[in-house]
Amino acid sequence: MEVYTSTACVTILCILATFSAQGITDTGSHSNTGSSGPMESSPQLRCGNLDYFSSESSCCNGNLTHGLSQLVADCCESVAYNPLNKICCNGSVITRTSAQMSCYKSKDSELSSPTGPTTPELKCGSETYDPKKKMCCSGKLYKASALNKCCGADIYTPFDDHVLCCNGILHINVSKNSECVAGVVYTPENTTCNLSARPRLDEHCCGGKIFNPRTHICCNGHSHSKKNGNFCCGSDVYDHHKEFMKCCSGHLKHTHHKERAECCGNLLLNKTNQICCSSSTHAIRYDTKPNHHCCGHYYYNTSLWSCCAEHLKPTPSPNSSHAGDGLKPLMDLIPDICNKTVFFGKVESVALGTFKRHIVLKVVNVVKDPWLNVSLDHCSSPALEIGMTYLWEENSNANAYKPLSVSFDLISDIHMYFTVCKHKCQKGG
Known part of the structure; x- marks a missing residue:
């Protein structure tokens, strides 16, 4: 071979x-x-008056919690928590004593008498919802319908001739038979770049403008001179020969460490007190804790769970083997x-x-x-x-x-x- x-x-x-x-x-x-695919960088969101990324923080009722990704967190009123290792009871976050632990109706008994598992609720941002009645589009709830589809945080009906979803952006009032090609909306009236004037033949589009691929590079709709580098990192361009630059899932990071930095999704990892848990869909950064291990992109307490082939089971086994390095x-x-x-x-x-x-x-x-x-x-x-x-x-x-x-x-x-x-x-x- x-x-x-x-x-x-x-x-x-x-x-x-x-x-x-x-x-x-x-x-x-x-x-x-x-x-x-699914591991692409998360968009910047808004929590109250603050901007944040769902890969490194969580927003619950306008309150921002740093260090816990919204991708693996639930909300307990205004506090974000990891539902694998903790539970929300009557507005308070409590450490789990077993994987099946749930809350009693009375506040006095919930701490001492865990019961069997409860029916899980789906989350859309900080709100719970019934998927039979509602659908979630990037943190926003809409009325569920077999005809409706998500386009980023918006909703649309594919049968509408004048609406087009292109790379997660919903375009309204477009011409009939418009098409999305490589992130560019092409219309019958104007076949290149959606510009007001038709460009010459054989000209290339980059974010609605013309660029010369011999001298420039197009990175997510942004044109850059090849003198600054030949590789894209999201919308930026960079030179991979530079020692202190690292592309982490579409985010260009500048490092100051003597040792080569390591990525965890779109974040840099501090290997001293942080760990990266990754699966085929997500890479999540966690603060290290004793008796915790990765199972895919989840970070679990070994006294509550066991992991096999990236699947968690509420049956801790003292002899179970722990997963090695995740895929990157x-x-x-x-x-x-x-x-x-x-x-x-x-x-x-x-x-x-x-x-x-x-x-x-x-x-x-x-x-x-x-x-x-x-x-x-x-x-x-x-x-x-x-x-x-x-x-x-x-x-x-x-x-x-x-x-x-x-x-x-x-x-x-x-x-x-x-x-x-x-x-x-x-x-x-």
């Missing part, structure tokens, strides 16, 4: 052609955010990954054994026998989806493999990987 290392790398064009043939293509604007966006692994023996493998099928998960991989760009059988420890390994492609590491001495990256579908990620690592690469067999 051919793998990609500091001494054995496949030509970039060959790799990109392989991914294109398999249908793995760019799905958005031509930008490299360091993450794609491909760009967060660079440049450390350049010196490892890695390959891109697509999960074709999965079978569960007694303690192992047996996986059939199709290795990208291997012509002779691309099929590879891999066995992972079931509970301590991250959950993988059939049909998705991941970056894998090979330990040739132990004949062992492990997944490193979250699944991806952006050619720009692959391009950056080979561009950054190419100075250490040569073609090998």
Whole structure:
């Protein structure tokens, strides 16, 4: 099998052609955010008079709680809390004594007599709602209907010819038969960039303006000179050779640490007193606590829960194995990954054994026998989806493999990987 290392790398064009043939293509604007799909950076929100990001803070009734992501928090009146390890009873946050703990009606008995599980309620921002009656669009509640769909925090009906949802932004009063292509709204009257005047043929659009791709780069609708860098991080451009710059899921971070900084979603991680728990959908930063471990993007108390394949069970087991390092966006692994023996493998099928998960991989760009059988420890390994492609590491001495990256579908990620690592690469067999 051919793998990609500091001494054995496949030509970039060959790799990109392989991914294109398999249908793995760019799905958005031509930008490299360091993450794609559900792990994209969270938008800036408003809590009272303060701005915040849901990846690092929570808003409950206008009160902002720092250090606990809204993605894993519930509200107890105006206080945010982690429902895995705590419970809200009569407006007070109490530490759980068991996973099944719930509140009694009387305040005196709720602290001493935990009961069986209660029916979970869905949250939309700080409000609970019934999904049969309401639907939640990015923290806003609307009347539920089979015809309605979310577009960011707005709601629309797809049958309306004059409304178009494009990259989470709802465009109203657009012309009939308008289309959303790579984040740009194209109309029959004006086929390029939504500009008032029709530009010349073969001109490229970037955020409603014309740009020259030979001299400039377009990052989420913002044009930048290539003199400032050749890679996008959200709407910014940066030079990956600069030591103290790090792209964390679409957010460009300036670091001042001697050691290379580590990303946790769109945040920087302080490895002294913080831990990053990640899954295929989220990466959440937590303050470290004793007897707590990661299970996917959740941080749980081992006396209340056990974890297997990123699934929590309210049955703590003293002999249960804890998950290793979680999967990271491909760009967060660079440049450390350049010196490892890695390959891109697509999960074709999965079978569960007694303690192992047996996986059939199709290795990208291997012509002779691309099929590879891999066995992972079931509970301590991250959950993988059939049909998705991941970056894998090979330990040739132990004949062992492990997944490193979250699944991806952006050619720009692959391009950056080979561009950054190419100075250490040569073609090998």
